[in-house]
Amino acid sequence: MNRYAALLRGIMPANPNMRGEKLRGVFEGLGFASVGSVLASGNVVFGCAETDVPALESRIQQALNAELGIGGGTIVRSRDELRELVDSDPFPGLTHGRNTYLTATFLKDRAGGAPPEPPAALAAAVRIVGYDRAAGAVLAVIDNSVSGTTNHMTWLETVYGKDITTRTWLTVQKVSAKL
Incomplete structure (x- = not known):
């Protein structure tokens, strides 16, 4: 299992759709494991078997936009990086x-x-x-x-x-x- 951090752009914690529990829910809905949020500024850690980072970024961003209306941007980095x-x-x-x-x-x-x-x-x-x-x-x-x-x-x-x-x-x- 690979560990990643998704660094989300444009997260405003005052917006109820951008809070940790809703963000984590989107990641869990995508089938990712051991999902957690770090601080309230759009940092989500997760595990998955996938290794194609651009595909992960796209998949996450599409889900965030579709489920929570978040259109900012998603950048993924591995634990090792x-x-x-x-x-x-x-x-x-x-x-x-x-x-x-x-x-x-x-x-x-x-x-x-x-x-x-x-x-x-x-x-x-x-x-x-x-x-x-x-x-x-x-x-x-x-x-x-x-x-x-x-x-x-x-x-x-x-x-x-x-x-x-x-x-x-x-x-x-x-x-x-x-x-």
Whole structure:
């Protein structure tokens, strides 16, 4: 049995259709085993025998849309991919905190590669640490004490399109631990 994490885009916990129990129900209805949710931000872990990740992403997204009206986007990563990412310690010596967010932006299209340097308007607020090809993740440090950090996501969408989703490093670690 393979273990996976589904990282869902556009989840708003205040929406009753996007709460953990309903999300888990969709995954259980698809026949996945040992389904669990992590936090309330669209992270679902599960087990299945399938190995075709793009097919899994499509199947999950179709079910979420049909059953709960969730059209955001689904990105799936394996337990091994997330563990290797966490074990690589891409933020050595840094601590996620109120003013400094350590983030991982997962790309559906892993061939997207590392982004270009952020535009000058973001240079004071965003530092790209690297790109983890195996996990398809852009790793960044965001300085929340500087205004304009929300433009980071807008910039990433101009580089990669909307088939991306960002998690804090703490969330990535929690998801990996639950797998």
